[in-house]
Amino acid sequence: MTLDKLTITPPGHPLKGHVAPPGSKSITNRALLLAGLARGTSRLTGALKSDDTRYMAEALRAMGVSVEEPDATTFVVTGTGRLKAPSSPLFLGNAGTATRFLTAAVASVEGTVVVDGDEHMRKRPIGPLVAALTALGIDAEAPTGCPPVTVKGLGQFASGRVEIDAGLSSQYVSALLMAAPLAPQGADAPVTVALTGTDIGARGYVDLTLDAMRAFGADVEQRDDATWCVKPTGYTATDFHIEPDASAATYLWGAEVLTGGMIDIGTPADAFTQPDAKAYVVMSAFPRMPAVVDGSQMQDAIPTIAVLAAFNETPVRITGIANLRVKECDRIRALSTGLNAIRPGLATEEGDDLVVNADPGLAGQTLPAEIDTFADHRIAMSFALAGLKIGGITILDPDCVGKTYPGYWDALASLGVGLLKDS
Numbered sequence: 001m002t003l004d005k006l007t008i009t010p011p012g013h014p015l016k017g018h019v020a021p022p023g024s025k026s027i028t029n030r031a032l033l034l035a036g037l038a039r040g041t042s043r044l045t046g047a048l049k050s051d052d053t054r055y056m057a058e059a060l061r062a063m064g065v066s067v068e069e070p071d072a073t074t075f076v077v078t079g080t081g082r083l084k085a086p087s088s089p090l091f092l093g094n095a096g097t098a099t100r101f102l103t104a105a106v107a108s109v110e111g112t113v114v115v116d117g118d119e120h121m122r123k124r125p126i127g128p129l130v131a132a133l134t135a136l137g138i139d140a141e142a143p144t145g146c147p148p149v150t151v152k153g154l155g156q157f158a159s160g161r162v163e164i165d166a167g168l169s170s171q172y173v174s175a176l177l178m179a180a181p182l183a184p185q186g187a188d189a190p191v192t193v194a195l196t197g198t199d200i201g202a203r204g205y206v207d208l209t210l211d212a213m214r215a216f217g218a219d220v221e222q223r224d225d226a227t228w229c230v231k232p233t234g235y236t237a238t239d240f241h242i243e244p245d246a247s248a249a250t251y252l253w254g255a256e257v258l259t260g261g262m263i264d265i266g267t268p269a270d271a272f273t274q275p276d277a278k279a280y281v282v283m284s285a286f287p288r289m290p291a292v293v294d295g296s297q298m299q300d301a302i303p304t305i306a307v308l309a310a311f312n313e314t315p316v317r318i319t320g321i322a323n324l325r326v327k328e329c330d331r332i333r334a335l336s337t338g339l340n341a342i343r344p345g346l347a348t349e350e351g352d353d354l355v356v357n358a359d360p361g362l363a364g365q366t367l368p369a370e371i372d373t374f375a376d377h378r379i380a381m382s383f384a385l386a387g388l389k390i391g392g393i394t395i396l397d398p399d400c401v402g403k404t405y406p407g408y409w410d411a412l413a414s415l416g417v418g419l420l421k422d423s
Contacts, residue, residue, distance in 0.1 A: 008387025009418030014261035039081035040237030085111030180230035204275025296320030366391035
């Protein structure tokens with residue numbers, strides 16, 4: 001059954017209980033790809049099963065990789081060390097990680113591969129990555145600067161030095177790094193990936209990539225803040241455990257501080273390696289969060305922080321978030337639209353900054369508002385938090401949370417949050 005809308009009933013009491021967030025989307029899709037590129041069988045535990053990871057798994061199967069799912073949090077992946085050309089285009093929905101990572105990886109296929117997505121993915125830029133692949137001598141083209149991308153592979157990745165503009169997304173860097181070990185073995189020099197400048201969106205995600213690559217046997221050296229050298233080692237199968245999703249944890253941390261509750265998510269905030277966990281320090285200061293929040297290194301946590309800021313004691317300006325305009329939707333616009341639907345003037349866009357004009361008096365009011373999620377899972381999940389304190393908050397297209405957290409609404413219900421479903 002598909003839900004058209006879902007209305008949150010404020011619980012009126014502190015939320016207490018235990019909720020285990022799903023596995024990290026970012027790490028799951030990295031591990032799936034690396035396991036698919038490796039020779040042998042890898043067992044990935046603690047994994048996320050969601051729309052985004054399903055697209056990655058299905059793409060790998062289409063290219064000759066065996067991907068089994070013995071339980072709800074495990075993938076068993078068996079590869080030969082080479083991907084085969086699929087019989088049809090790879091459809092990846094609106095999964096940015098899968099689309100960017102595979103665009104580089106399929107350059108190692110012998111044959112032509114088309115990487116495509118849904119109407120939302122076809123608006124998300126991939127030009128800098130395609131330009132970098134072309135500079136390496138790989139035949140790749142994306143006429144619109146967005147998917148679909150057509151890659152004509154020669155059976156291996158390319159050797160040499162490549163520069164990449166990562167200002168829009170660190171995923172471009174991760175894509176090149178993960179494909180680099182597939183260069184011809186015995187090459188005189190490693191593949192060198194270098195930034196044009198030092199600007200990079202969410203640098204912490206490149207660190208996640210490097211950690212995962214090394215776990216699967218890659219030999220990669222970071223020369224400086226803007227240069228990495230990768231040897232053409234290929235990958236070796238391994239067993240790999242995936243930590244919980246820090247972005248998902250932010251919604252539970254937000255629910256806890258908003259209601260004065262205590263929600264045990266099973267993992268301390270300082271145990272996460274994902275950059276979005278940095279949001280915990282900002283959120284734990286509620287209702288006295290700082291006047292300026294730099295969101296550049298915790299971008300997926302910004303929707304949570306923005307909704308929390310609506311109830312803060314003082315206004316909050318969120319900076320460093322220009323990249324949010326090219327996520328699953330224009331998240332800056334979606335956040336300002338949603339907040340202003342709750343109360344006109346609650347948020348303003350100043351360039352690419354988002355200013356949330358905090359109003360703690362919102363709590364306890366009934367302010368009927370339908371929140372347009374723009375089919376974006378993070379907009380849906382973050383605005384559900386507003387419904388914990390304000391009556392009448394209705395989330396449109398609530399099923400979009402399936403992209404990364406299919407059990408989100410069940411998790412809120414388990415904590416005692418009332419949900420009125422309309423299908």
